Amino acid sequence: MASVRSLSTGLFTALYAVALVGGLALPASAEDGVTDTEVVLGGTHPLSGPAAAYAALAKAEEAYFSYVNDHGGVNGRKITYKDMDDAYTPPQTVQDVRQLVEQDKVFAMFNTLGTACNLAIRPYLNQKQIPQLFIATGATAWARGYKDYPYTIGWMPDYQSEAIIYAQNVLKDKPNAKIGIIYQNDDFGNDYVTGLKTGLGSHASQIVKEASYEVTDPDVSSQISNLKASGADTLFIFATPKFAVQSLVAVAQASWKPREYLTNVSASESVLGAATKAGGAAATDGVITTLYGKDPKDPKWANDAGMKLYKDIMTKYVPGADITNGFYAIGIAYAYTMVDALKVAGKDLTRAKMLDVINHFTESDNPLLLPGITLKTTPTNHFIMTQEQLQTYQSGQFHASGGLIDARPFIKEEKS
Amino acid sequence: MSRPRPDRIIAFGIVAIVIAVLPLLLPSYLSFELTYVAAYAIAILGLTILTGYNGQISLGHGAFLAVGGYTLAILATRAGVPYWCTIPVAALICFVIGIGIGLAALRLEGAYLALATFALAVSVPSLLKRFSSFTGGSGGLILTPASPPAIFHDVDSERWLYYCVWALAGAIFIATSYLLRGRLGRALRALRDNHTAAVSFGINPYYYKTLAFGWSAAYAGVAGAIVAVATAFVSPDVYNLTLSTTLLIGLVLGGIETMWGALAGGLVVEFLPLWAQKINSGAPAIVQGVALIVVMLVMPSGIAGTILRFLRARRGHDVDTTPPAVRAEAVPLSVSASVPSD
Numbered sequence: 001m002a003s004v005r006s007l008s009t010g011l012f013t014a015l016y017a018v019a020l021v022g023g024l025a026l027p028a029s030a031e032d033g034v035t036d037t038e039v040v041l042g043g044t045h046p047l048s049g050p051a052a053a054y055a056a057l058a059k060a061e062e063a064y065f066s067y068v069n070d071h072g073g074v075n076g077r078k079i080t081y082k083d084m085d086d087a088y089t090p091p092q093t094v095q096d097v098r099q100l101v102e103q104d105k106v107f108a109m110f111n112t113l114g115t116a117c118n119l120a121i122r123p124y125l126n127q128k129q130i131p132q133l134f135i136a137t138g139a140t141a142w143a144r145g146y147k148d149y150p151y152t153i154g155w156m157p158d159y160q161s162e163a164i165i166y167a168q169n170v171l172k173d174k175p176n177a178k179i180g181i182i183y184q185n186d187d188f189g190n191d192y193v194t195g196l197k198t199g200l201g202s203h204a205s206q207i208v209k210e211a212s213y214e215v216t217d218p219d220v221s222s223q224i225s226n227l228k229a230s231g232a233d234t235l236f237i238f239a240t241p242k243f244a245v246q247s248l249v250a251v252a253q254a255s256w257k258p259r260e261y262l263t264n265v266s267a268s269e270s271v272l273g274a275a276t277k278a279g280g281a282a283a284t285d286g287v288i289t290t291l292y293g294k295d296p297k298d299p300k301w302a303n304d305a306g307m308k309l310y311k312d313i314m315t316k317y318v319p320g321a322d323i324t325n326g327f328y329a330i331g332i333a334y335a336y337t338m339v340d341a342l343k344v345a346g347k348d349l350t351r352a353k354m355l356d357v358i359n360h361f362t363e364s365d366n367p368l369l370l371p372g373i374t375l376k377t378t379p380t381n382h383f384i385m386t387q388e389q390l391q392t393y394q395s396g397q398f399h400a401s402g403g404l405i406d407a408r409p410f411i412k413e414e415k416s
Numbered sequence: 417m418s419r420p421r422p423d424r425i426i427a428f429g430i431v432a433i434v435i436a437v438l439p440l441l442l443p444s445y446l447s448f449e450l451t452y453v454a455a456y457a458i459a460i461l462g463l464t465i466l467t468g469y470n471g472q473i474s475l476g477h478g479a480f481l482a483v484g485g486y487t488l489a490i491l492a493t494r495a496g497v498p499y500w501c502t503i504p505v506a507a508l509i510c511f512v513i514g515i516g517i518g519l520a521a522l523r524l525e526g527a528y529l530a531l532a533t534f535a536l537a538v539s540v541p542s543l544l545k546r547f548s549s550f551t552g553g554s555g556g557l558i559l560t561p562a563s564p565p566a567i568f569h570d571v572d573s574e575r576w577l578y579y580c581v582w583a584l585a586g587a588i589f590i591a592t593s594y595l596l597r598g599r600l601g602r603a604l605r606a607l608r609d610n611h612t613a614a615v616s617f618g619i620n621p622y623y624y625k626t627l628a629f630g631w632s633a634a635y636a637g638v639a640g641a642i643v644a645v646a647t648a649f650v651s652p653d654v655y656n657l658t659l660s661t662t663l664l665i666g667l668v669l670g671g672i673e674t675m676w677g678a679l680a681g682g683l684v685v686e687f688l689p690l691w692a693q694k695i696n697s698g699a700p701a702i703v704q705g706v707a708l709i710v711v712m713l714v715m716p717s718g719i720a721g722t723i724l725r726f727l728r729a730r731r732g733h734d735v736d737t738t739p740p741a742v743r744a745e746a747v748p749l750s751v752s753a754s755v756p757s758d
Contacts, residue, residue, distance in 0.1 A: 047693070048701040049658060085693045085700050090556075090654045091452065091647045092689070098445040098574075116556055120649040123558065141555075186545060186553040215554070216542040 033107030034349050039077045039342065041110045042100030044093050044117065045136075047085035053327065054113055057136060058083045060331025061111060063317035064339070074342040075349070082106065088113075090120035097121045101130060108133050108354060110338050111155075115139045118152075126151045131354045134337055138162075138265070140191045146382040151351075153358045153377070154384055155334060157407075159188065159263070160195035161386045162290055163238070164407035166261045167199025169288070169390055170234060174259060178208045180232030182223050182247055184239055185212040192238035192263065198410050208232050213243060224250040234259045241271045248272075248287070249279035257282075262289045264388075272393050281395065290388040291400060293333055294368050297324050298400070306367025333368035337375065340366075358382075372404050383411050428590075431679075435582050444574040448646070449686060451578050454585040455642035457682030460667050461592060461675060462635030468672040469601060470628040471608035472521060475660050476533030479540035480510045480633045482655035484640030486544060489557045489650040494550075499562055499645050503584070506641040507634040514633025518626035537660040541652035556651025559644065581642050588635065593675060604628055669711050671718025680720040 033040035045058040065079040073079065082104050084096040093112065100106045108131035112118055115137040125132045126149045134155040135142065142154035157165075170177050181196065183189035189212065197204045209230035211223035220243055227235060228251075235258040237247045244266035251258065267289035276284045294301050301307040310332050314323045321328060340363050345353045361384065364374040373387045386407040391400040439447040459481060466472050484506035491497040491505060517536065524532050544551045551557070564576035571579075595601060603624050606614035615621055644650045662685055669688075670681025692703035715722040 047697060048689070048699070048704075052701075083697075085689065085697070087658070087689065088653065089656055089659075090649055090651060091643055094647050094649070095445075095449050095452065098448050102443055102445040114653070116554070116649075116651040116653040119556065119558065119651070120647055120654075123561070123648065139555075186548055187555040215545045 031107060031350050032101075032105040034077070037073075037077055038080055039074070039349060040080045040082065040104060040106045041108055041338070042097070042104060042106035043081060043083040043110050044086040044096045044112045045083060046088040046113065047083075049087035049089075051088040051114070054088075054136070056321075056325055056327035057111065057113065057331040057334065059318055059321065060314070060328040061335040061338075063313050064332050064335035066317050067313045068339055074339055075347045077342075077349070079339070079342070081110070086114075086117060088117065090116050093117040094120050094124070097124065101125075101128060106130070107349070108351070110134060111136050111334050113137070115141070118142075122149050122152050129351055129355075131351060131358065133341065133354075133358075134334055136334070139187065140195075141187070143382040143384070146380070150355060150358070153361075153382060155337060155375075157264075157290070157292055157385045157388055158383060159191035159238075159265075160198070161383060161407035161411065162264055162388060163192045163195030163236075164199035164386075164410045165290060165388050165390070165405045166236065166288075167196050167203075168405050168407075169402075170259075170261070171200065171203060174234060175203075177206055177234040177259070178230075178232045179206050179234050179236065180209045180211070180227040180230055180258070181207060181236045182211050182213065182220060182227060182239060182243075183236075184243065185214055188240070188265075189238050192236075195407075196236060199407070201410075213239070215240070215243075217243075219250075220246050221250045221253075224256075225254060228254050228256045232258060234261075236261045237266070238263050239266060241266045241268070244271055245275045245278065248275040248283045252279035252283035260287045262287050264290045267391075267393075267398075269398075273396075276396070284393050285395065287393040288390055289393070289398075291391050291398070292370055292373060292385065292388045293326065293330050294370065295326060295398070296329050297326075300400075309367055329368050333366055336366050336368065337363055370404065376408075381411065383408065386411065432586060435586075436579075439575045439578050444572055447578040448574045451574075451581050451646050452643065453682040453686045454578075454581045455639040455646070455682075456663065456666060456685040457679050458585055458588055458642070459636045459639035459663055460670060460681040460685070461589065461678035462632030462639075463663060463667045464672065464675060464678050465592070465596070465604070465635075466628050466632035467667060468674075468677070469596065469604040469608060470625060472625060472628065473526065473530045474533040474629075474632070475530045475664065476517075476536030477632070477636045477663055478655050478657065478660035479536045480514065480636030481640030481643060481659060482540050482544065482652075483510050483513060484637030485644035485650045485655060486551060486557075486640075487637070488641040488644045489552075489559055490550065492559060493557050499641075500580075503638055503641050506637040510637025510640075511630045511634040514630035514636075515626055517633070518629025521629055522622055522625060534660070537657055541656060544652045552651070554652060556649055556654070559648045559650070561648045562645050577646060581646075584638070584642075588638070589675060589678075596675070600624075600627075665708060669708065669718055671720035671722070671724075673717060673721050674724060676724065677718050677720035680718065684719070 043058060045055055046052050047055045062081055065081050068074060069078040082100060084100065086093040086096050097109065109125060110133045112121065113136040118135050118137055122132060129151060132152040134153060138156050138158050140158045140160045142152055143158060145152065181193060183193050209227050209232055211227050213220045213223055224247060235251065237244055237260060239247055244262060272284045272287065294307055296307065310329055311323055313332065314321050314328060341357050345357050359377060359379040361375060361377045370389055373385065375384050377384050387404045389400050389404050390402055391398045438450065459477060463477060466474055487506040487509055488499060488502040491502040492499060521529050545554050561573055562577050563573045564571045568576060603619045606617065606619055607621055607624055611621065640655065647654060666681035666685035669684045671677025688704055688707065689700060692700040695703045
């Protein structure tokens with residue numbers, strides 16, 4: 001009898017212990033940065049230093065979160081966004097992120113900006129299983145690294161997808177094109193060249209000349225004259241702003257008139273304005289590039305509901321801001337996706353749920369992206385945004401034309 | 417060589433104890449930030465030698481940090497060399513390059529030297545992108561975070577790194593203190609305060625000025641290697657153009673005349689941006705600029721210089737409050753060996 005009693009006592013004690021441990025474990029497993037009424041997100045942007053123009057993104061994102069909070073929040077939770085300055089330097093980003101994770105106990109990081117800065121924090125965040133969401137960089141590394149870094153997800157169309165989109169356009173509009181490429185000899189340029197070849201497929205043989213430059217090169221005029229001599233009639237310029245200006249001007253000065261495609265990275269009015277100033281209108285007229293967001297300057301969107309929402313939010317929460325600044329509009333678009341992800345993750349918000357959202361994300365109604373753009377991921381494909389429209393620069397302005405072009409089918413092909 | 421005064425040993429002991437105890441009281445992210453303070457303090461100590469003791473200006477020390485950081489990263493990722501073995505190599509490479517720059521610097525003074533070294537800071541990040549098969553180009557190199565060996569498995573990696581780095585910093589500060597108090601330090605100060613008089617005393621200016629450049633570059637290399645291992649990542653953006661000027665700001669705000677100034681400068685470089693951000697997140701750069709101007713007006717000898725003067729005044733010492741540069745101009749024939757400058 002005694003042994004039975006001691007056995008039952010032992011059993012009871014064991015059960016009690018399990019219950020106790022279980023009970024203790026419950027609050028421990030609840031996520032940092034989430035309560036029933038609040039979710040804390042962290043971010044880093046260059047608020048000071050040479051890249052401080054990007055701070056506009058952070059301002060617009062904060063404005064959108066305030067707007068959402070004033071309309072009841074997400075699943076009953078208000079969003080608190082703690083954004084820190086990293087001056088675009090990776091050591092500062094690394095320190096900011098540790099502070100946000102350890103002191104501020106953020107649930108997730110959102111929209112950290114810059115390729116190098118994000119590369120520096122990616123191992124730490126993934127090791128701690130903290131989502132690194134919708135980061136502001138176009139490198140292909142984020143989509144490619146989904147196996148090793150599942151908690152990291154990009155947002156904007158990556159360089160490779162953009163090049164695939166150009167390839168589709170050139171095959172349609174100029175099927176017999178003789179193609180020349182000038183590209184920066186690093187990951188940035190190589191992503192584009194890979195994408196262009198993927199998009200051209202069997203037509204890759206139409207590439208008659210590839211010329212690379214180093215960021216240390218004083219100029220690219222010799223590359224341009226080699227490209228001209230190759231007989232190319234279509235030129236892809238995969239160059240950062242300074243070299244993009246040099247390329248456009250050198251082409252005009254050589255009296256060469258190829259069809260020109262210019263990377264989105266360099267397709268700003270300041271770059272094209274500088275090239276026009278140095279090489280005349282001939283240097284920039286007809287340059288083709290891409291866009292994926294609604295341009296607040298484009299009168300086409302004057303009565304668009306998304307653009308109206310954008311203007312209302314900016315006027316109310318960032319009074320005095322220059323609402324024609326495209327960075328603000330893109331910031332709202334980023335924040336919209338973030339809120340969408342929180343909604344989908346649901347009432348019972350955990351990081352594991354967010355990982356699930358990253359792997360099965362769909363969004364097709366972002367009010368500040370071009371109509372028809374769908375963000376989409378699967379567990380094995382993290383190329384989230386792959387559609388863009390083409391726009392042509394003419395007499396000092398961009399003119400969008402044609403429908404959306406999707407790079408997604410080619411990306412799947414590449415995977416298999 | 418003079419023996420260190422007992423009050424200095426006591427001060428050093430107190431600082432050492434504070435540094436040893438801090439990580440036990442602070443959250444690990446603050447220990448992590450203080451690791452960077454050690455790196456910046458070592459780099460600024462190099463500038464104290466070069467600028468404070470020898471009167472040469474460098475706007476290009478960020479370049480030496482880059483060389484140090486990449487030395488560590490390349491040896492560790494391409495050849496699997498343990499981090500601690502790479503640090504002396506980083507120091508040696510930077511010393512040799514620093515001697516080379518120092519030889520060129522002999523022909524330049526003041527603003528011209530500042531401009532020439534600034535060119536170094538501008539060109540090195542581009543050079544790093546050039547040899548991308550070796551340096552990883554603009555994408556940089558990702559490093560394995562430093563982790564404690566098995567016997568210290570209870571220590572988290574942030575605190576482990578903190579103790580390793582501060583032990584190294586302590587060794588460097590002690591060694592520097594001895595060197596600066598000896599013949600070497602006297603020669604450097606003599607050359608700064610009165611070149612002609614120093615030469616007439618038999619000091620070879622070419623030898624000492626070149627040596628000062630190499631010496632301070634070696635410290636910058638060590639600092640760069642520490643930044644690399646703490647960040648666990650190197651890319652040209654890690655050692656950008658503003659790093660050189662930030663270090664110079666740290667040197668001036670911390671106090672150009674003393675080694676304590678390097679420590680204060682390290683704290684300034686690390687925490688001024690964070691503090692400025694808290695004051696005004698919209699324009700942290702403006703807050704930093706205003707702080708710089710205010711400190712220069714109120715404490716022309718820097719934070720450490722002001723504190724030391726205050727302490728000495730309380731003890732009733734006779735204090736010369738004129739900064740050494742001014743002193744040298746006012747008394748052209750004074751040779752610094754006879755004037756204690758710290």
